[in-house]
Structures are given as structure tokens and as C-alpha cells.
Amino acid sequence: MAKIALRGLTKRFAAFTALNGIDLAIEPGEFVGLLGPSGCGKTTTLNIVAGFEEPTSGEVLLDGRSLRGVPASQRGMGIVFQSYALFPHLTVAENVAFGLEMRKIAKPARQQKVKEALDLVRLGHLADRYPRQLSGGQQQRVALARALAIEPALLLLDEPLSNLDAKLREEMQVEIRAIQRRVGTTTIMVTHDQAEALATCDRIAVMDAGRIVQLADPLTLYDAPTSHFAASFVGRSSQLKARIASVEGGRCSILIDGIAATVPGAAQPSLPAGSAVVIALRPEKVRLVPPKDGFLHGRLASRVFQGSSWLFSVETAIGAVLSSEPHRGAPAFNEGDHVGLNWRPEDAALIADAHHG
Amino acid sequence: MAEASRSRVPLLLSLPALLFFAALLVTPLVMIAVLSFQSFDLATGATGGATLSNFADTLGDPYYHTIFLRTVGIALATTVLCVLIGAPEAYFLSRMRAPWRSIFLIVTLSPLLISVVVRTLGWALLFGRNGVINNVASGLGLTSAPIPMLYTIQGVVIALVHVAVPFMIISVWAALQRLDPKVVRAAQSLGAGETTIFIRIILPQIVPGILSGSLIVFALAASAFATPAIIGGRQLKVVATATYDEFLGTLNWPLGAAIAIVLLIVNATIMLTYNRLLERRYARFAQ
Amino acid sequence: MNRNGPVALLCHSLFVIFMLAPLIVVMWMSLTPSNLLSLPTSSFSLRWFRAILANPQFVSAFWMSIVLGVVAATCAMALAVPAALALARHSFPGREALVGLFLSPLIIPHVVLGVAFLRFFTQVNITGSTAGLLASHVLIIFPYGLRLVLAALTAADPAIERAAISLGASSWTVFRRVVFPLMIPGVAGGWVISFIQSFDEVTMTVFVATPSSMTLPVKMYHYIEESIDPLVASVSTVVILLTFLLMVLVDRIYGLDRMLVGKG
Numbered sequence: 074m075a076k077i078a079l080r081g082l083t084k085r086f087a088a089f090t091a092l093n094g095i096d097l098a099i100e101p102g103e104f105v106g107l108l109g110p111s112g113c114g115k116t117t118t119l120n121i122v123a124g125f126e127e128p129t130s131g132e133v134l135l136d137g138r139s140l141r142g143v144p145a146s147q148r149g150m151g152i153v154f155q156s157y158a159l160f161p162h163l164t165v166a167e168n169v170a171f172g173l174e175m176r177k178i179a180k181p182a183r184q185q186k187v188k189e190a191l192d193l194v195r196l197g198h199l200a201d202r203y204p205r206q207l208s209g210g211q212q213q214r215v216a217l218a219r220a221l222a223i224e225p226a227l228l229l230l231d232e233p234l235s236n237l238d239a240k241l242r243e244e245m246q247v248e249i250r251a252i253q254r255r256v257g258t259t260t261i262m263v264t265h266d267q268a269e270a271l272a273t274c275d276r277i278a279v280m281d282a283g284r285i286v287q288l289a290d291p292l293t294l295y296d297a298p299t300s301h302f303a304a305s306f307v308g309r310s311s312q313l314k315a316r317i318a319s320v321e322g323g324r325c326s327i328l329i330d331g332i333a334a335t336v337p338g339a340a341q342p343s344l345p346a347g348s349a350v351v352i353a354l355r356p357e358k359v360r361l362v363p364p365k366d367g368f369l370h371g372r373l374a375s376r377v378f379q380g381s382s383w384l385f386s387v388e389t390a391i392g393a394v395l396s397s398e399p400h401r402g403a404p405a406f407n408e409g410d411h412v413g414l415n416w417r418p419e420d421a422a423l424i425a426d427a428h429h430g
Numbered sequence: 431m432a433e434a435s436r437s438r439v440p441l442l443l444s445l446p447a448l449l450f451f452a453a454l455l456v457t458p459l460v461m462i463a464v465l466s467f468q469s470f471d472l473a474t475g476a477t478g479g480a481t482l483s484n485f486a487d488t489l490g491d492p493y494y495h496t497i498f499l500r501t502v503g504i505a506l507a508t509t510v511l512c513v514l515i516g517a518p519e520a521y522f523l524s525r526m527r528a529p530w531r532s533i534f535l536i537v538t539l540s541p542l543l544i545s546v547v548v549r550t551l552g553w554a555l556l557f558g559r560n561g562v563i564n565n566v567a568s569g570l571g572l573t574s575a576p577i578p579m580l581y582t583i584q585g586v587v588i589a590l591v592h593v594a595v596p597f598m599i600i601s602v603w604a605a606l607q608r609l610d611p612k613v614v615r616a617a618q619s620l621g622a623g624e625t626t627i628f629i630r631i632i633l634p635q636i637v638p639g640i641l642s643g644s645l646i647v648f649a650l651a652a653s654a655f656a657t658p659a660i661i662g663g664r665q666l667k668v669v670a671t672a673t674y675d676e677f678l679g680t681l682n683w684p685l686g687a688a689i690a691i692v693l694l695i696v697n698a699t700i701m702l703t704y705n706r707l708l709e710r711r712y713a714r715f716a717q
Numbered sequence: 718m719n720r721n722g723p724v725a726l727l728c729h730s731l732f733v734i735f736m737l738a739p740l741i742v743v744m745w746m747s748l749t750p751s752n753l754l755s756l757p758t759s760s761f762s763l764r765w766f767r768a769i770l771a772n773p774q775f776v777s778a779f780w781m782s783i784v785l786g787v788v789a790a791t792c793a794m795a796l797a798v799p800a801a802l803a804l805a806r807h808s809f810p811g812r813e814a815l816v817g818l819f820l821s822p823l824i825i826p827h828v829v830l831g832v833a834f835l836r837f838f839t840q841v842n843i844t845g846s847t848a849g850l851l852a853s854h855v856l857i858i859f860p861y862g863l864r865l866v867l868a869a870l871t872a873a874d875p876a877i878e879r880a881a882i883s884l885g886a887s888s889w890t891v892f893r894r895v896v897f898p899l900m901i902p903g904v905a906g907g908w909v910i911s912f913i914q915s916f917d918e919v920t921m922t923v924f925v926a927t928p929s930s931m932t933l934p935v936k937m938y939h940y941i942e943e944s945i946d947p948l949v950a951s952v953s954t955v956v957i958l959l960t961f962l963l964m965v966l967v968d969r970i971y972g973l974d975r976m977l978v979g980k981g
Contacts, residue, residue, distance in 0.1 A: 125615055145618040152619040158612035162634040171630075172620030223620060443803035444815060447796040447859070451818055454856045458833035459825075465836055515732065522721050522729045532974045534729070536964075538736050539977040544960050545917040547934045547941070548953040552739020554945055555746055555754065562742055562756060592739065596977075603978050653826030655920040656934075660941055670828040670920065677832055677924065687836070690829045697826055 074137055076101040076259040077122070077227055081131035084117050084283075091117045092128070093283035104253055104260045106270040109280035110306070115263045118280075119229055122261065124148045135226055146175075151220030151258070155232040157212045159204040165191070165215050166200040172223035190222040193252060210241045217249070221256060228253070230262040234269060246272045267307045271295065279303045295355075297422050304353040304424060311354045311394040314426065319346050324418060327352065329369070329391055349426040356395040358420040361385055361406055367413020369394065376408050387414060466687035484688035494672070494689070501668040504583060504658070505651035508590040512647045515591065516598030517640050521632070523599070524606045535603075542596045550660045553589040554580060557661065581663040589661045590651045597650065598643040605639025606632075638708060645704050649697055669693050740957055747951035754945060765951035775952055778936035782916050785847075785932060789854035790862070790911035794904060796855070797862040802896075805870035820860045830857060831924030838925060845927035853925055858914040862907035865976065869903025870896075906971030909963055916960075 075098035082095035092114045099105050107115035120126040122133055124145030133140045140148060151172075160168050169190050173183045191197045194214035204212055213233065220228060233249065234242045250273045253260050264270050270277045271291040279287045279294065279302070287294060287303040298304035304312060318328040327350070344350060364370045371389035383404050385396045394414055398404070406412050469481045488494050523535055541549060556562045557579035564576040579585040609632070617627045655670040662668065667675070669689060676686030721729065742756070749755065750762035769775050803809075804816060822830065830853070838849040873896075881891045919934040926935045933956070940949050967973050 123615075123619060125618075145615070146621050146623055148619070149621070150619055152616065154612045154616060156610055156612050158610055158616035160613055160616070160631060161610075171617070171622070175621035175626070219616075219620070229619075440803035440807035440809050440812075443799040447800040447819065448815070450796055450856070450859075454834075454837075454852050455818075455822065458830075458837035461836045461840060462829070462833040518725075518728060519732050522725045525721050525725075534733065535974050535978065536968075537733060540964055540973070541736055541740065542977070543913050543917070543964060544740065545919065545934050545937075545953075545956055547919050547937045548743060548956050549739050551937075551941060551945070551949060551953050552741075552743045554941070555742050555950070556739060558754070558945075560754070565755075589739075592736065595736075600978050649824065649826070653828055653920075655828050655923070656938055660938070670826070673828055673832060674923065677835060683832075683836070686832060690826075690832045693826055694829045697824070701824060 075099055075134070076103070076136065077261075078134040078137075079118070079122070079131070080134065082118065082121060082128050082133070083130045084114070084121065084126065085129045090283050092121075095131070095283075095285060097278060097285065097288065099259060099261065101259055102257045104250070104262070104273060104275045106274035106277040107261065107263045107280055108265070108267060108270040108277050108307070110265060113280040114283040115265075115280050116231065119231055119261065119263045122227070123150055123152055123229055149223065149225055150227045150229055151223055151225030152229045153213075153216045153220050153231065153233045155235055157204075157216040157236075159212055159215055159219070161204050164201050164203055165196065165207070168204070168215060169219045169222045172219065176223065186222055190218040193221065193256070194218045209237055210245065213237065213245060214248075217252065221252075221258065225258060228258045228260040230260065230264075232264055233262065235264075235266070242269070243272075249273060271307070277307075279306060281306075296420075298353060299424060301351060301353075301424055301426075304351075304422065309356055309395060310422075311356070311359070311392070312351050312424075313354070313391055313394070315350050315352050317344055317346050317348050317350060317423075320344075325423075327423075344423060344425060351424045351426045353422040353424055354394060354416060355420070356384065356397040357382075358416050359394060359396040360415045361387070361396050361398070361404070362413045362415045364411050364413040367415050369414045370412060371414070373406050373408055373410045373412050376404065376406070387412060389414070462687045463691060465684055466691045468684045470682050470684045484685045485692070487685060488688045488692055497667050497669060497672050498692075500583070500666070501652055501670075504586055504590065504668065505648050507583075507587045508594055508651040509644050509648045511587065511591045512595045512598040513640055513644060516595045516643065517602045517636070519595075520599045520602035520606060521628075521636075524603065538599060539596045541592070546593055546654075546656045547660075549592060550589055550657045553585070553592065553657075554660055557585050580661060581665065583662075583666060586658050586662045586666065586668075589657045590654055593654070593657055594647040594650045597646045598640075601643030601646065602636055602639045605636040609635055641704070641708055645701060649701065652697065653693060743950050743953045744957060746947060747954040749947050749950075752947070754947065754950075765947045766955075768948050769952055769955070772948065774931070774936060775933070775948075778931045778933040779952075779955075781931060782933040785851060785854060786912040786915040789851055789858060789915045790908050792851070792855045793859045793862050793911050794866075794908050797859055797866055797907065798900070798904060801863055801866035801870055801900075805867055819863055822857045823860045827857065827918070827920035828924075831921040834921065835924045844925075845929050847930050850922070850925055850930045850932075853921060854915045854918065857918060857921060858911040861914050862904075862911045865907035865910060865971070866900055866903040869900045873899045902971050906967055906976055909967045909970070910976060913960065913963055 077099045079095050079097040082092050083090070084092040095114070095118055097105070107118055109115050117126065121128050122140075124140065124143060124147075135148075160171065163171065166187050169187045170183055173186055178186070187200070188197065191200055194217055196211060196214050196218065199207065199211065204215065207215065213236075217233075230249070234245050237245060246269055262270070262274065271294075274291060276288060276290050277294050278285045281302045286300050287298065289297075294303065295308055298307065298310075301312065304310050313329060315327045315329045318326045325344075325346070361373075369387075369389050369391075371387045371394070373385060374388045374393070375386045377384045377386075378400070379397075380400070382397050382399050385398075385404075385406070387394045387396065396414065466484055467480045467482070469479055469483060519538065523531060523538070526534065554561075558564070559576045559578075559580070561580070563579065564573070567573045567577065579588075613631055614627055617631045622630065653670055654668070655674065658666065658668045659671045659674075662671070670693075673686050673689045673693070676682045676689065745756055746754065747765055748761040748763070749757040750760050750764060751757070800819060804812060804819075834849070834853045835844075838844045838846070843849045878891055878895055881895045882888075886894065917934060918932075919938055922932050923935050923938060926932055933952070937949055937952060964973055967976055
């Protein structure tokens with residue numbers, strides 16, 4: 074049975090619909106990310122699960138029981154807020170102990186649990202400090218310890234890393250993931266940062282305009298986005314309009330609009346010959362080759378050195394295509410060269426084109 | 431060269447105000463301090479020389495003792511009432527929705543901008559033997575004889591609360607604005623109910639606001655003049671009205687100056703120690 | 718969730734009544750047709766407002782307070798604006814002490830200032846002069862104006878001045894085109910609040926005002942000391958209405974709630 078299930082969650086405000094039928098089932102111990110731009114409804118979803126907002130319709134089931142009408146203070150969810158929301162007048166230990174006090178846990182047991190929670194986030198030595206005396210990363214860990222100390226049914230993370238600088242953020246991604254694995258608490262994380270979601274989550278729900286547009290594990294989401302939105306929001310990709318010419322076995326041949334170039338792609342059973350598609354190509358899967366060896370060709374418009382890799386942008390007759398390759402010395406092509414583009418058929422994601430269906 | 435001229439700019443800009451303050455604030459205060467050490471003669475007025483007799487009179491005479499104690503008592507009672515009334519009201523205001531919040535903020539604070547004499551007149555009209563409150567009470571059959579309110583300490587305290595409570599609201603409001611609204615949600619998610627949240631989370635964080643508000647209210651009430659003069663009448667003298675009488679009634683200026691200096695010193699001492707305490711106690715988490 | 722319960726709303730209503738009751742009683746009383754202090758219920762009259770015009774002492778005290786407020790507020794802002802520029806735009810040794818000095822009239826009891834001015838004016842022999850009264854008012858209203866101008870200046874991002882300089886503006890142009898427009902609301906709001914403080918002041922003024930330089934609140938105070946009659950209620954009503962007009966003005970140019978509770 075799912076640990077937590079969202080059934081047809083809808084939230085309407087006077088003028089607009091924030092959530093439009095969210096269905097999501099999360100297994101025990103799973104770490105699920107809600108990923109999307111601001112205004113996509115991810116925070117509203119989190120607030121409804123936490124009990125801070127009531128859905129217009131639909132419901133939230135925890136261990137199969139509906140949470141309708143259960144106040145936030147009775148839901149037992151551990152929440153880490155974007156601003157951390159630590160109690161500034163209480164010490165680190167008092168912050169962590171607060172939820173245990175509310176549960177009327179006797180003092181000796183409470184102190185033991187506070188110690189365990191602080192050791193878990195490696196802050197045992199700062200127990201008597203006040204939040205203001207801590208760095209951003211330390212405050213973040215106190216917030217995590219406070220949420221975990223109550224042994225929550227569910228851990229909710231609301232953009233937990235967005236106030237940290239880039240380097241610390243990457244460290245904390247690893248640490249949060251490791252802590253979650255160790256304690257095994259089912260977790261939902263709201264984020265607008267696709268790299269953060271890919272790095273930490275078991276599964277990611279990509280949200281757009283109040284709906285989940287794709288729910289998949291990070292690898293599938295990255296390699297096989299099923300929508301134009303998912304392909305452009307997660308990672309970088311070049312998207313080309315095309316039409317399926319014929320389907321044979323595991324392969325189909327694609328006719329790219331305007332020019333008669335026929336390129337191979339992995340077939341999708343749902344897309345018959347003749348349907349309009351978009352092919353999404355990840356830059357690192359597109360190779361720059363001499364013109365005669367390419368499925369497509371064009372002019373190398375720019376060549377950007379990015380440290381560990383090079384990023385090329387090629388102007389083709391049907392639009393710009395990005396390609397990247399690891400840095401192993403100066404690339405073979407210069408800006409202005411005529412080049413070919415090549416990729417393995419299975420690396421091109423085919424997306425049904427809603428606009429030209 | 432550029433450095434030197436740049437460092438002269440702030441001096442030149444603030445010089446007019448600085449000279450004005452030196453002439454109109456520092457000089458008169460020094461003069462009044464000097465005056466408080468001069469002896470007084472009924473026939474010739476203030477005479478030179480240095481004496482501590484004015485301070486001895488002010489601090490030793492039971493008559494002035496009563497006045498100082500009464501003043502402190504009135505100020506303390508006003509402060510306690512302002513805390514009990516103003517702090518919850520500020521909290522209620524902060525929980526109101528968009529248009530009502532500013533409307534009631536203005537309604538409750540704008541009496542600040544209306545002359546104290548006018549506001550005190552209002553209380554005098556309400557409090558009199560044949561005033562509005564007594565008329566309504568006897569009209570409703572609640573009282574048989576008029577309740578004395580004008581010329582009583584209670585009356586003075588009520589009118590002073592009216593004058594001073596907006597400052598308490600402003601102070602507590604400022605503390606409430608500094609609060610991260612998410613801490614309320616954090617406490618909820620950890621299992622705290624409404625009352626627990628107010629007592630354990632909100633209240634401790636607005637204590638600095640309540641304390642600094644108390645300081646302003648106490649200072650204001652301890653040195654109030656028009657309200658105790660009109661509501662308290664001639665019998666219930668406080669420090670400010672006693673000073674006025676020494677200066678413009680009995681014309682014993684050195685004694686009046688000594689009373690004023692004591693008031694100033696007491697006020698400044700309370701402010702500074704209180705501030706020091708506030709800083710020591712709350713610096714750890716105050717913004 | 719974020720709303721007040723019935724008990725809170727009841728307390729709030731009682732508080733609003735408490736704050737407004739004395740003002741409403743004064744205005745109500747001023748409409749009485751009778752010679753007695755009784756709230757009119759059946760018939761109302763403006764006779765006590767006409768009676769103000771027949772009382773030259775109140776009329777001259779009123780104009781005295783208006784002129785004093787306008788001139789004092791203008792002088793105070795003329796001193797406060799440069800001082801605020803110095804304090805907001807420069808850091809220099811003694812800056813904190815200077816701020817403390819400039820704001821000190823707020824914490825010195827006005828009765829102490831009153832006796833100090835009385836002594837000072839007697840010593841320099843300008844007792845009862847309008848100049849002395851004006852100077853004393855400029856001093857006590859100075860901090861109010863200074864605070865609003867300072868708030869307006871410190872709220873602005875200092876980078877926009879550097880942006881103007883980088884675009885080729887001279888210091889004078891930066892002041893005229895960037896700094897000055899930004900502080901106009903603070904200056905205008907500061908002027909009005911200074912005027913109101915001067916117009917309302919009684920505790921200090923009662924020591925330095927003489928029959929030849931009598932302000933309205935002091936005149937009213939002396940009048941009430943003798944007797945309370947509907948005439949002083951009608952004068953008070955005029956003061957309340959005038960203050961209300963000024964509040965609307967402040968609200969338009971600066972934001973009344975912003976001025977009352979600081980940045981809100």
C-alpha cells in the first residue's frame with residue numbers, strides 16, 4: 074500500500090486554478106520530488122499535504138486513511154521550510170526538542186532523541202547555540218533534525234537548499250539523500266532546481282500549470298521525456314519538428330520537415346506512421362562529424378569552452394542543434410565550419426507534437 | 431585632497447543643525463542644571479552660589495516624596511495597563527486581513543496626532559459628576575450615586591493609557607513584523623495548538639517589543655503634564671505639574687529646576703539600565 | 718487559520734470604542750444648543766462654532782499656532798534635510814553620537830525642556846518673544862522630520878547613485894535628478910508631521926508662551942483650567958477636523974500607516 078496517496082487533488086482560487094487533478098502514490102521509504110517552475114502548483118500541493126491549505130476537491134490518504142479535516146498540528150509531518158523557520162528565541166537543542174515536548178515525551182527520552190537527531194546531522198557540538206549564531210548550512214541541518222526528531226510519518230522539504238550557495242548546495246544534496254536513506258522516512262521535496270531533483274530523488278513528478286506532466290525516475294525522465302515541457306525543463310535539449318515516415322521493427326524513419334533528410338529513431342508503439350513528432354536531442358548525445366557522415370548538417374555557429382566540456386551550436390536548415398563533448402584538447406572544428414551531426418537512434422526521444430497532431 | 435574635502439562634506443551639512451542644538455538644547459539644559467544648585471530668596475529670587483538644599487528639599491521633603499511616589503505609581507499603572515491592552519491588540523491587528531489591517535491600524539494609532547489637550551478634554555467630559563459615563567450609568571439604573579472619576583488617580587491613569595497605548599501598539603507591531611510567519615507553520619507541523627503557539631513561539635519573540643514599548647509609555651506617563659493637570663486637578667499633583675507650580679506659581683525657580691533635573695535623571699537612568707538589560711537578555715536572537 | 722476568534726474581535730471592538738470615545742464625545746458635545754455640558758439628543762446647533770469667531774483670544778491663538786507650525790516645520794526641515802544627507806550618505810567619527818543628540822528631544826521630558834527654555838529665554842532677555850517660541854518648537858519637532866527624511870534616504874539603494882555617476886552625472890546632477898526626487902515623500906511627510914507636532918505641543922509651550930505669544934493648545938489648557946463649557950468643545954472639534962485633514966494629506970503623500978508604524 075502506498076504510504077501517501079494524492080487523489081484528484083484540485084485547488085481553485087477565485088480567478089485561477091492552482092491544482093488541476095493531481096494523482097500521485099508514493100511508496101514507503103521513497104524520495105519523490107515535485108519539480109516545476111514557480112506557479113506550477115508544487116508548493117500548493119505540499120501545503121495541502123501538510124494541512125496548511127484545504128483542497129477544493131480530492132483528498133490525501135496517509136497509510137490509506139483520509140487526512141480530510143485533520144489539522145496540521147495532528148498530522149505528524151516533519152517539514153523543512155525554505156526559510157528554515159527556526160525558533161530564534163530557542164537554542165538548537167530546544168528547537169529540536171519542541172516537537173517532542175508537544176508529544177509529551179518525558180525529559181530523559183527527549184534528551185536522548187534530541188541528541189540522536191543532532192548527531193544524525195552532525196551538529197551535536199552546537200546544541201546550546203542560538204540559530205542566529207549558525208551559518209546557513211548549519212541552520213538548514215537544524216531544521217532537518219527538528220523535522221526528523223518527531224519521527225514523522227512523512228518528511229516534507231520545501232525548497233530546502235535554495236538559500237545556500239552553489240557548492241554547499243551540492244554537498245547538502247548528497248547529505249540529505251544519505252540521511253533519508255538511513256532513517257528511511259518517506260519524503261516529498263519541492264524544488265524548481267532540476268539538477269537537485271535529478272541528484273536526490275527516487276522519482277520526480279514534473280509539474281506544469283497545476284498538473285503532473287510526467288512522473289518517472291530521474292534516468293527515464295532525462296532520457297525519455299514524454300512532453301515538450303519535460304524535455305525543455307529538465308536538462309538541455311534541442312527540439313526539432315519532424316514527421317514519422319515509416320515504422321519497421323524497433324526503428325522508425327523520420328522525415329524532417331522542409332528537407333528530405335531521413336533519420337533513424339527508436340520507434341514508439343503509440344506513434345503510427347504519419348504522426349507529427351518532436352525529436353528531443355540531449356547535447357551530450359549529439360556528435361559533431363564531417364558533413365558526409367551526418368544525419369543533418371549545418372554551420373558551426375558557436376563553440377564555447379565550459380571547463381570540463383565544449384558546447385557547440387550548429388545552425389541547420391531546421392533550427393539550432395546543440396552538441397557537447399568532453400574537453401580533451403582543442404576540438405576538430407572551428408566556428409564557421411560546415412559540419413555534420415550524428416546520434417545513436419535510441420538517443421533521440423520522440424515526443425508526440427500536440428500542436429501539429 | 432579629494433579625501434579631505436569629502437570628509438568635510440558631512441560636517442558642513444550637519445553644522446547648521448549642530449550649532450542650533452548646541453545653542454537651543456545644550457545651553458538651556460546646562461543653565462537649568464546650574465540654576466538647580468542656586469539658593470532662593472523670596473525677595474530677590476535666585477541668587478548665585480552653590481547649594482544642595484534644593485535637592486535636599488526635593489528628595490527629603492515628605493510633600494515631594496508623595497508627589498514622586500504618586501507620579502511613579504501612575505506611570506507604572508499606566509505601563510501595566512498599556513501592556514495588557516496594547517500587546518494583545520497589536521497581535522489582533524497583525525492577524526487581520528488586508529484592508530481591515532491598515533484601516534484599524536490607522537483608527538487605533540491616529541489619536542496620537544490629535545492634541546493631548548483635546549483628548550484629555552474628551553475624558554473630562556466623560557468622567558465628570560454629570561459627565562457622559564455617570565449620566566448613562568444612572569439613566570440605565572446601574573448606579574444610584576455618581577461614581578467619582580474626575581480628580582481621581584484612576585481617572586488620570588485611564589486618560590494616560592489612552593494617550594500612551596498607541597506607542598505600545600507601534601512597538602509590539604514592529605516586533606511582530608520581524609517574525610518569520612513560517613515559524614507558526616513550523617510549530618503547527620510539530621504538533622503545537624493555537625494557545626501553545628502564542629505562549630511558546632509568538633510571545634517570547636515580541637517580549638523585546640513589549641519592553642521597549644513599556645519604556646516609552648513609562649517615560650511619557652511619568653512626565654505627562656496636561657492630562658494629570660486637567661483630570662487630576664489641583665490636589666493630585668505630579669512631578670510635571672509641581673514643576674509648573676514652582677516656576678509659574680510660587681516662582682521658586684531653583685527648586686523647580688531641581689525637581690526637573692531629578693525627573694530628567696530618573697528618566698535617563700531608567701532608560702539606560704533598561705536598554706542595557708534588553709540588549710544583554712535579547713541580543714542573542716533579536717534582529 | 719490566520720484570523721481572530723470571537724473573543725479577540727470583542728476585545729478589539731472595545732478597544733476601538735475606548736480610543737474613539739473621547740473624540741466622539743467632544744465632537745458631539747460641540748453641537749449642543751444649550752449652555753450646559755449635556756450631550757444634545759434632539760436638537761443640534763452650530764452656535765458654539767459661531768461663538769469661537771466672537772472670541773478674539775481663541776481666533777488669534779489659532780492663527781498663532783498655524784503660523785508657528787508652518788514656520789517651525791519649514792525651519793526644522795531646512796535644518797533636517799542637510800543633516801539627514803550627512804547621516805545617511807556618509808560614515809564619519811561621531812556619527813552615532815550626532816544621531817543620539819539629534820533624536821534626544823524625543824526622550825527628554827518636555828516639562829524639562831520647558832523650564833530649560835524659560836530659564837534660557839529669561840537669561841538672554843527674549844521672554845515672551847515669538848522668536849524664542851519658534852526656536853523652541855523647531856528644536857522639539859526636529860527629530861520627527863529628521864527620522865522621516867532619514868528613512869526615505871536609507872530605503873533607497875545606494876547603488877542607484879553609483880549607477881547615475883557611472884552614466885556620467887555630476888554630483889550636483891545626481892542630487893538633483895536622483896537623490897532629491899527619492900527623498901521628496903520623506904521631506905513632505907516630515908514637514909506635515911512636524912507641523913502637527915508643533916500645532917499640538919502644550920507641555921513645553923505652557924512654560925514659554927505668554928499672552929502676547931499664545932498658542933491654541935496652551936490657550937485651551939488655561940481655559941479648561943478655569944471652566945469647561947461647550948465653547949472649548951467646539952474649538953477642539955475644529956482641531957480634530959483640521960488634524961483629520963492633515964492625516965488625509967499625509968496618507969496621500971507618504972502613507973499614514975507607514976508614517977505611524979515605520980516601514981510597514
